[in-house]
Amino acid sequence: MKLVADTHTHTISSGHAYSTITENAVQARINGMEAIAMTDHGPALRGASTEVHFMNLGVIPEYIDGIRIFRGAETDIMDFSGTLDMPDKILSRLEFVIASFHDIVITPGSVEENTEGMINALKHPYVDAVAHPGNPVFQVDIDMVVRAAGEYGKLIEINNGSFRVRKGSLQNCLEFVRKCKKYGVTVTCGTDAHICYDIGKFGKVLEILGEAQIPEELVLSTSLKRTEDFVSRRKAAKKAAASAAKGV
Numbered sequence: 001m002k003l004v005a006d007t008h009t010h011t012i013s014s015g016h017a018y019s020t021i022t023e024n025a026v027q028a029r030i031n032g033m034e035a036i037a038m039t040d041h042g043p044a045l046r047g048a049s050t051e052v053h054f055m056n057l058g059v060i061p062e063y064i065d066g067i068r069i070f071r072g073a074e075t076d077i078m079d080f081s082g083t084l085d086m087p088d089k090i091l092s093r094l095e096f097v098i099a100s101f102h103d104i105v106i107t108p109g110s111v112e113e114n115t116e117g118m119i120n121a122l123k124h125p126y127v128d129a130v131a132h133p134g135n136p137v138f139q140v141d142i143d144m145v146v147r148a149a150g151e152y153g154k155l156i157e158i159n160n161g162s163f164r165v166r167k168g169s170l171q172n173c174l175e176f177v178r179k180c181k182k183y184g185v186t187v188t189c190g191t192d193a194h195i196c197y198d199i200g201k202f203g204k205v206l207e208i209l210g211e212a213q214i215p216e217e218l219v220l221s222t223s224l225k226r227t228e229d230f231v232s233r234r235k236a237a238k239k240a241a242a243s244a245a246k247g248v
């Protein structure tokens, strides 16, 4: 299986990452990618960008050095009711929003609480995927989370960085992919690169996808077209949700 879209990357705007968007795009091309999502951390994470960063993402071209840039965010799940660290008016305008738990923002809860928080994030109209859901520090009921992703038409991310920084993620990630295959839920792949050189390096992710024998059509990152189609479908859904919220 070949992966061409890395849907989880950081730039210097995250505060603890070290490359610019241009450096990321150039290196993404060298590393064999066709697309990346620019998913800098939301304001809840110390040293990350303010809301203004996300409001201004429209200045970033769709393509840099031939690489499609999906303008997005990694928003923090702040509590188990699924509150996010960015307002709807900003999230609704982004192309690719991933939501995640970080233990420097929220203290991990019970499996029931973590599961509830993750499902509520998946239910959020402007969230496209949950990021590094296999982190055992925030253990969830994998079956329930995958079924919720299917119900809301959202993605489960398999995160290559987890195998380095979130120890114990391997078994959970394998289980996530197996359940996605079982329920026909789409997986997206992110490196969580905090420096350009790591973009598109999916070693362990590829091993897990292979081991679970998930079909290519359930892996978003295998095709730019598949990723574009998902983003445009979600764009329409976000627009409808925004209109409904305004009572239009």
Ligand SMILES: [Zn+2]
Residues within 6 Å of the ligand: 074, 100, 102, 131, 132
């Ligand atoms: Zn993260």
Ligand SMILES: [Zn+2]
Residues within 6 Å of the ligand: 008, 010, 074, 192
């Ligand atoms: Zn990240």
